[in-house]
Structure formats: structure tokens, C-alpha cells
Amino acid sequence: MTTAQAQELDDCWNRIGVAGDHSCARLQQAIHCRNCPVYAGAAQHNLQRPLPPDYRREWAEYFRRPAQEGMRHDASCVVFRIGVEWLSLPTPLFLQVAPQAQPHRLPHRAAHGLAGIVNVGGKLYPCVSLAALMGIDERDTLERSGHHIFPRLLLVRMENETYALPVAELHGIERYRSEDMLAPAATINKGLTRYLAGVLPLREMQIGCLDAGLLAHQLARTLR
Incomplete structure (x- = not known):
């Protein structure tokens, strides 16, 4: 995640939620931040972020490498x-x-x-x-x-x-x-x-x- 994207993500759970000072008004009803729609929305936002430019190339190179001879199981x-x-x-x-x-x-x-x-x-x-x-x-x-x-x-x-x-x-x-x-x-x-x-x-x-x-x-x- 880029710095700009991280700034867009409001990690309120670390400030006023269960990992913070517990001052969030939603906690009384949600009990835990994982039950809160704000937390779920942040997760969706994180998963939908654009891939880094070299992401596909790096993983393609990783899986293209032949297995080491000593690690082959038959x-x-x-x-x-x-x-x-x-x-x-x-x-x-x-x-x-x-x-x-x-x-x-x-x-x-x-x-x-x-x-x-x-x-x-x-x-x-x-x-x-x-x-x-x-x-x-x-x-x-x-x-x-x-x-x-x-x-x-x-x-x-x-x-x-x-x-x-x-x-x-x-x-x-x-x-x-x-x-x-x-x-x-x-x-x-x-x-x-x-x-x-x-x-x-x-x-x-x-x-x-x-x-x-x-x-x-x-x-x-x-x-x-």
C-alpha cells in the first residue's frame, strides 16, 4: 500500500477501538471492531487497492524457478x-x-x-x-x-x-x-x-x- 493510500485508510480501531482507548461510540453495540461496518469497509478498501507495478512479474519469476534438486518429492x-x-x-x-x-x-x-x-x-x-x-x-x-x-x-x-x-x-x-x-x-x-x-x-x-x-x-x- 502506498503512503497516499495508507493516509486514506482511517485505522480508527487503533485509536478509539479495541486496540485504542475504547472511546468509540459504536463499541457499545458492536462489542468488537471486527463486527463494525467501518472495519469491514477498511478491509474491502485494502483488498481492492491497485497492484504494485512489479507484483505480477515478481511472482511469475518466483513460480517459474525450477525446484531445487534436493527438495523434489516423488x-x-x-x-x-x-x-x-x-x-x-x-x-x-x-x-x-x-x-x-x-x-x-x-x-x-x-x-x-x-x-x-x-x-x-x-x-x-x-x-x-x-x-x-x-x-x-x-x-x-x-x-x-x-x-x-x-x-x-x-x-x-x-x-x-x-x-x-x-x-x-x-x-x-x-x-x-x-x-x-x-x-x-x-x-x-x-x-x-x-x-x-x-x-x-x-x-x-x-x-x-x-x-x-x-x-x-x-x-x-x-x-x-
């Missing part, structure tokens, strides 16, 4: 936690994140890892425990101060079948470079290691990237 995953293990699956596999629900056991079905069926949005889905499949102790947990942790159900689509996977915590989507993936450490439990395509270091976390093909095969076996 893959993304959804990161979640089971027990103390941070795990991930490729983002395209996910259909929905739902609140945790109690699975109902299926009669005459005792496949390892199959917890039963769950109702999500009026539809029934097979619920499979990754903790049981991979030998993860769900009683182990992480101490995370300042965070509200909510268990979730992750609906994933694999080989034309949708599964509900219970997790202790959902971190979210992360983008990364495929070349940053490392080989699994020898200290990871053997039940989990066989399902890992690699490990992705991300800030304070070591994320186990699950082999989607192998996991899909194992999930299908639980329904046979």
Missing part, C-alpha cells in the same frame, strides 16, 4: 502408529479415516489377524489387526505431552477389497523422496521386518514403510 504416504511403531502405506490406497469401532467376531473364522467386521458409515468391512499380523505389542505406547491421541480406523483398498485397519494414532500425509528410504535396521522385530519395504527417517520419527503388495496378499489370506 512419493507420499500416510503415517500412523501401532504400539510404539510408526508405520506408513502409500497414500493412494486410503479411502477414509473413521473413528474407532468395536469389531464383531465372525463365527467359524479364526484367521490370524482377522478381528471381525466393523460398521463404517452403514457398510460392513473386514477388520484386520496389523499388530497381530506383525507381532507388535499394542500395550506399548509413546509418551507425548501436549498431544491429544485418538485411535482411528483406516479404510484401505487393496486388490479390489476394502479393509479396516485399527491404529493407535494417525500422524497424517507425508511427502518424501524415494531415494531417502533406508534399509530396515537389524534391531526391528522379525515379524515386522518381513513386511517392510524400507525405513524413512522423518524428523524425530523412524517410519517403517510397509510393502503394500506383500501386505495386500496377507490381508487377502485372512478372508479365505
Whole structure:
């Protein structure tokens, strides 16, 4: 905004409004300056001001610059936690994140890892425990101060079948470079290691990237 335009803008909220001495007669009715039409009008005036001469050129040059080689991300995953293990699956596999629900056991079905069926949005889905499949102790947990942790159900689509996977915590989507993936450490439990395509270091976390093909095969076996 130019000096002349700034002078045209009467910032009364800084003088007699909530940021000033509260002497404005409108405050009794508006309670706060953001509810006042004068404040709204000033915002419109600010948004409708003419663009600086070089504004479009500068932003066009900024977005025209190629991304730095070290910053190019070619893959993304959804990161979640089971027990103390941070795990991930490729983002395209996910259909929905739902609140945790109690699975109902299926009669005459005792496949390892199959917890039963769950109702999500009026539809029934097979619920499979990754903790049981991979030998993860769900009683182990992480101490995370300042965070509200909510268990979730992750609906994933694999080989034309949708599964509900219970997790202790959902971190979210992360983008990364495929070349940053490392080989699994020898200290990871053997039940989990066989399902890992690699490990992705991300800030304070070591994320186990699950082999989607192998996991899909194992999930299908639980329904046979």
C-alpha cells in the first residue's frame, strides 16, 4: 500500500477501538471492531487497492524457478502408529479415516489377524489387526505431552477389497523422496521386518514403510 493510500485508510480501531482507548461510540453495540461496518469497509478498501507495478512479474519469476534438486518429492504416504511403531502405506490406497469401532467376531473364522467386521458409515468391512499380523505389542505406547491421541480406523483398498485397519494414532500425509528410504535396521522385530519395504527417517520419527503388495496378499489370506 502506498503512503497516499495508507493516509486514506482511517485505522480508527487503533485509536478509539479495541486496540485504542475504547472511546468509540459504536463499541457499545458492536462489542468488537471486527463486527463494525467501518472495519469491514477498511478491509474491502485494502483488498481492492491497485497492484504494485512489479507484483505480477515478481511472482511469475518466483513460480517459474525450477525446484531445487534436493527438495523434489516423488512419493507420499500416510503415517500412523501401532504400539510404539510408526508405520506408513502409500497414500493412494486410503479411502477414509473413521473413528474407532468395536469389531464383531465372525463365527467359524479364526484367521490370524482377522478381528471381525466393523460398521463404517452403514457398510460392513473386514477388520484386520496389523499388530497381530506383525507381532507388535499394542500395550506399548509413546509418551507425548501436549498431544491429544485418538485411535482411528483406516479404510484401505487393496486388490479390489476394502479393509479396516485399527491404529493407535494417525500422524497424517507425508511427502518424501524415494531415494531417502533406508534399509530396515537389524534391531526391528522379525515379524515386522518381513513386511517392510524400507525405513524413512522423518524428523524425530523412524517410519517403517510397509510393502503394500506383500501386505495386500496377507490381508487377502485372512478372508479365505
